[in-house]
Amino acid sequence: MKTEQILCSLGIEEHNHGGFAGEWIGSGPEIDIFTPIDGSRLATVSQVSEKEYDQIVDRAHAAFVEWRKIPAPKRGEVVRQLGNSLRGAKAELGALVTLEMGKIRAEGEGEVQEMIDICDFATGLSRQLYGLTMPSERPDHHMKEQWHPLGVVGVISAFNFPVAVWSWNAALAAICGDTTVWKPSERTPLTALAVTKIASEVCRKNEVDPAIFSLAIGHGSTIGERMLHDRRIPLVSATGSCRMGKRVGEVVGGRLGKSILELGGNNAIIVTPNANLELALPGIVFGSVGTAGQRCTSTRRIIVHRAIRDELVPRLITAYAGVRIGNPLEEGTLMGPLLDETSVNAFVTAQQKVVAEGGEILYGGEVLEGEGFPGGRYVRPCIASAANHFQIVQDETFAPILYIIDYGNADSSPSKAVEEMGEALQIHNDVPQGLSSSIFTDNIREAEYFLS
Structure with missing residues (x-):
C-alpha cells in the first residue's frame, strides 16, 4: 500500500483542520508532518487557536450533558461499534502509525489492536458499573453506593503510541458517561485525525453527538497549558516525560482537579x-x-x-x-x-x-x-x-x-x-x-x- 493510498483511505488530505467537536475547525498556525521513514512530507495540519479550543471544550461539555443520560449498556454499544470500525480499518491505521511514527508494521497494527481490545473490554464494563449497598447504623435505613459521570476528560497523548493511549482513556470514559477532548502530540497528529473521523462516523450512525470524542491539536505550551488550567475539565490523563508529568500534576492538582499520569521508565x-x-x-x-x-x-x-x-x-x-x-x-x-x-x-x-x-x-x-x-x-x-x-x-x-x-x-x-x-x-x-x-x-x- 502506497503512502497516498494510506492517507486517502483514512480521509487525510493535504491540508487538514486540527480541531473537532461535531465539526472540523482549526485556523491556527500550520504544522507540516514528515515521515521519519525518508523525511518526506505527509500532510499539513492547522492547529486550533485558543478561542477554538474554548469552543471545543464547550461543545464537549454540551455533549456530556446529554451523553450521561444514556444508559451505560447503550453507551457500551456505541463503544462496541467503535471497536468494530477500528477493526475494519486495522491495516490502514496500522500503516499510518508506521508512516507517521516509524515503528514497524507489526507494531503499528498491534497498536490498533490495542484500541480494538480496549473497546471490547469497555463494552463488557458498561454492564458492570456496580455499587455497594450496606446497612446503616440508623434504623430503617441502608446506604447505597452509586457512580456518576465526571464530565469532560482531557487526554494528552505522546508521539510513541499515537492512538492506543487515547483509546485506553476514551473508551472507558465513554462507557462511564464522560466525553473526551484529545490533545495528541503535535509530532504525530495524523493518526488522531483518522481515528477521530472514524469515531465521529460511529456516533452519527447511532444518532449521538460526535463531540463525545473531541480533538484539539496544538502545542503543549498553548493548548496543553490551557487544558491543564481549564476548570471545565475535572480530569486530565497525560502520557509523556516525567518533566511533563510534574507540570501536569502541579497545575491540575493546584485547582483540585484529578490527574492520571503515565510517564517514563528505567x-x-x-x-x-x-x-x-x-x-x-x-x-x-x-x-x-x-x-x-x-x-x-x-x-x-x-x-x-x-x-x-x-x-x-x-x-x-x-x-x-x-x-x-x-x-x-x-x-x-x-x-x-x-x-x-x-x-x-x-x-x-x-x-x-x-x-x-x-x-x-x-x-x-x-x-x-x-x-x-x-x-x-x-x-x-x-x-x-x-x-x-x-x-x-x-x-x-x-x-x-x-x-x-x-x-x-x-x-x-x-x-x-x-x-x-x-x-x-x-x-x-x-x-x-x-x-x-x-x-x-x-x-x-x-x-x-x-x-x-
Whole structure:
C-alpha cells in the first residue's frame, strides 16, 4: 500500500483542520508532518487557536450533558461499534502509525489492536458499573453506593503510541458517561485525525453527538497549558516525560482537579546464573530494540551476574547484529527509524555521556547513512557497559541504548548466587523511575525473591 493510498483511505488530505467537536475547525498556525521513514512530507495540519479550543471544550461539555443520560449498556454499544470500525480499518491505521511514527508494521497494527481490545473490554464494563449497598447504623435505613459521570476528560497523548493511549482513556470514559477532548502530540497528529473521523462516523450512525470524542491539536505550551488550567475539565490523563508529568500534576492538582499520569521508565531485566539464555536473549532484544527504544516500557538496563556476563554479552551482540534495520513498512524489518533529529541527537549525546562517566560502548551506536537509510534518522542500536550510578543511566534516554550492569561475584557457587539477588534488586530499584521489570532464572528461590 502506497503512502497516498494510506492517507486517502483514512480521509487525510493535504491540508487538514486540527480541531473537532461535531465539526472540523482549526485556523491556527500550520504544522507540516514528515515521515521519519525518508523525511518526506505527509500532510499539513492547522492547529486550533485558543478561542477554538474554548469552543471545543464547550461543545464537549454540551455533549456530556446529554451523553450521561444514556444508559451505560447503550453507551457500551456505541463503544462496541467503535471497536468494530477500528477493526475494519486495522491495516490502514496500522500503516499510518508506521508512516507517521516509524515503528514497524507489526507494531503499528498491534497498536490498533490495542484500541480494538480496549473497546471490547469497555463494552463488557458498561454492564458492570456496580455499587455497594450496606446497612446503616440508623434504623430503617441502608446506604447505597452509586457512580456518576465526571464530565469532560482531557487526554494528552505522546508521539510513541499515537492512538492506543487515547483509546485506553476514551473508551472507558465513554462507557462511564464522560466525553473526551484529545490533545495528541503535535509530532504525530495524523493518526488522531483518522481515528477521530472514524469515531465521529460511529456516533452519527447511532444518532449521538460526535463531540463525545473531541480533538484539539496544538502545542503543549498553548493548548496543553490551557487544558491543564481549564476548570471545565475535572480530569486530565497525560502520557509523556516525567518533566511533563510534574507540570501536569502541579497545575491540575493546584485547582483540585484529578490527574492520571503515565510517564517514563528505567526498566531493567535481571539475568541470573540460573537463567535460560535461549529464553532471555529474545526477550532482551525485543524489549530494548522494539519501537527503536521509544517505549516507556523499553528495556534500558540489563543487570547480569558476573558469573554469566561473559557468556551473555557476546551472544547479545550477535543477536543485535542480526537485527534488520530499515524501512518499517517492509516485511522483515525489525527496527525502523527514530522519530526525528531531536531523538537522534539524544541518542548520540547519551553515548558521549556514558563514555565520559567511565563506561564503554560494546556495540553499535552509529547513525546510519546511505542506501536504505534515507532521512538521517536510522541508527544502530547500542550496547554499553556502565555503572548504575552514572547520571546518564539514572536518566531515561528515549532511544535504543542498553546498559550492561554487573552484580555478584564471578566465582560464586549457585547457592551463593541466590544470596546475591539482594544486590541485583538494590541496583534494579536504585533509579528514580519504575515501570516494568523482569527476571530470567530457572531457580524458584530467585524467582520468588524477586516477586516478594
